[in-house]
Amino acid sequence: MKKIKISSRLKKLPPYLFAEIDREKHYLEKRGVSLIDLSIGDPDITVSKRAIDILYKSAKIKENQKYALDKGKLNLRRAIRRWINKRFRVQLDEEKEVLPLIGSKEGLVHFPLGFVNKDEYIIIPSPSYPGYRGAAILAEAKIYEVELREENQFLPDLDKIPLTIRNKAKMIYVNYPNNPTTALAPKQFLEKLVKFCVKYGIIIAYDNAYSEIYFDQRPLSILEIKGAKEIALEFHSFSKTFCMTGFRIGWACGNKKLVEGLLKVKTNIDSGIFGAIQECARFCLEKEGNFVRDLRKIIRERRDLFVEGLRENNWRKVYADATFYVWAKLPKRFKSSIEFTKYLLKERRIVATPGVGFGKCGEGFIRFSLTVDKQKLIKALALLKNRLILTI
Numbered sequence: 032m033k034k035i036k037i038s039s040r041l042k043k044l045p046p047y048l049f050a051e052i053d054r055e056k057h058y059l060e061k062r063g064v065s066l067i068d069l070s071i072g073d074p075d076i077t078v079s080k081r082a083i084d085i086l087y088k089s090a091k092i093k094e095n096q097k098y099a100l101d102k103g104k105l106n107l108r109r110a111i112r113r114w115i116n117k118r119f120r121v122q123l124d125e126e127k128e129v130l131p132l133i134g135s136k137e138g139l140v141h142f143p144l145g146f147v148n149k150d151e152y153i154i155i156p157s158p159s160y161p162g163y164r165g166a167a168i169l170a171e172a173k174i175y176e177v178e179l180r181e182e183n184q185f186l187p188d189l190d191k192i193p194l195t196i197r198n199k200a201k202m203i204y205v206n207y208p209n210n211p212t213t214a215l216a217p218k219q220f221l222e223k224l225v226k227f228c229v230k231y232g233i234i235i236a237y238d239n240a241y242s243e244i245y246f247d248q249r250p251l252s253i254l255e256i257k258g259a260k261e262i263a264l265e266f267h268s269f270s271k272t273f274c275m276t277g278f279r280i281g282w283a284c285g286n287k288k289l290v291e292g293l294l295k296v297k298t299n300i301d302s303g304i305f306g307a308i309q310e311c312a313r314f315c316l317e318k319e320g321n322f323v324r325d326l327r328k329i330i331r332e333r334r335d336l337f338v339e340g341l342r343e344n345n346w347r348k349v350y351a352d353a354t355f356y357v358w359a360k361l362p363k364r365f366k367s368s369i370e371f372t373k374y375l376l377k378e379r380r381i382v383a384t385p386g387v388g389f390g391k392c393g394e395g396f397i398r399f400s401l402t403v404d405k406q407k408l409i410k411a412l413a414l415l416k417n418r419l420i421l422t423i
């Protein structure tokens with residue numbers, strides 16, 4: 032038999048950086064060592080009982096048990112249109128400008144297939160959510176990385192993008208509130224971004240998955256910016272806002288042509304979202320405003336506790352402006368984020384994510400996730416607080 036060969040696309044997908052860390056984690060867990068896992072972006076908080084009741088009731092309806100071969104239920108698209116309008120004062124046409132997704136990742140990754148040709152450029156921030164890189168590789172696009180630097184408030188410096196790239200780029204991924212750096216994007220930056228992208232004909236894939244996980248400043252939608260609808264598609268997620276990571280539902284909204292193209296890609300790949308999940312998501316948008324408020328309060332308390340604890344323990348550069356992450360500079364004596372992550376796991380029983388996993392410019396940082404309760408965070412702080420760390 033001929034040997035099975037993987038495609039060049041698959042070959043190009045980056046190796047799984049955390050394999051060794053995962054192996055060590057499973058090894059320790061198997062031996063009964065209890066670890067505090069601050070690595071995952073999956074909230075420990077559960078969906079409200081009311082929402083689960085809707086899911087259960089809707090699952091019993093025959094129509095919901097069949098293929099959902101459409102662009103999402105009208106009542107869900109309408110709820111999205113109303114929610115966006117209430118939250119951002121943006122008007123959308125629920126027929127042409129809103130598209131439910133099987134989670135925002137699904138849409139973000141499929142999006143270039145509709146608009147970027149082989150060897151055209153996609154601009155991707157470094158560090159950033161790894162899904163963007165995978166999307167570009169699967170679309171056989173070229174990647175141009177823009178750096179998100181601490182000294183630039185973790186915003187990309189658009190002026191530094193060479194003219195040749197500006198002219199050749201078809202798409203840019205932008206994500207604020209930002210995973211992993213926690214930064215927010217000020218309005219001035221978004222205005223500059225829209226002007227830049229309109230001028231050079233670059234489609235903006237604006238990832239707003241964390242729009243509701245904020246503390247002081249309310250994050251903006253790119254669609255609030257004049258001219259954005261000419262060029263942008265914004266992605267939202269129920270995963271973070273309503274703690275529905277396993278449900279797999281999100282949406283895209285914005286420019287009609289972009290919605291249409293993504294829908295065409297999707298109709299060739301998937302067969303819609305389980306109707307009962309769509310009903311549950313609609314219910315959350317319409318009735319679960321208090322859930323989101325309470326979630327923000329819980330995350331804020333965790334953030335305050337954890338950041339204060341780190342600072343008391345001599346961590347100097349700690350960022351936690353939005354999202355449920357803490358982005359912290361490594362203690363000086365550690366040369367790489369992988370080395371530090373291994374050390375935390377072996378010596379402190381804490382699982383965290385090395386910054387380099389988000390791209391080259393994430394090196395020098397570590398990401399902690401606030402997706403465990405305060406008791407566990409207090410325990411983690413106690414584990415971190417000892418001589419070795421204090422000597423940094």
Ligand SMILES: Cc1ncc(COP(=O)(O)O)c(C=O)c1O
Pocket residue numbers: 072133134135136137160206210238240267268269270276280281
């Ligand atoms: C920045 C960002 N965008 C998108 C996603 C994907 O979210 P989902 O597919 O669950 O909606 C994540 C998940 O961690 C994320 O961090």
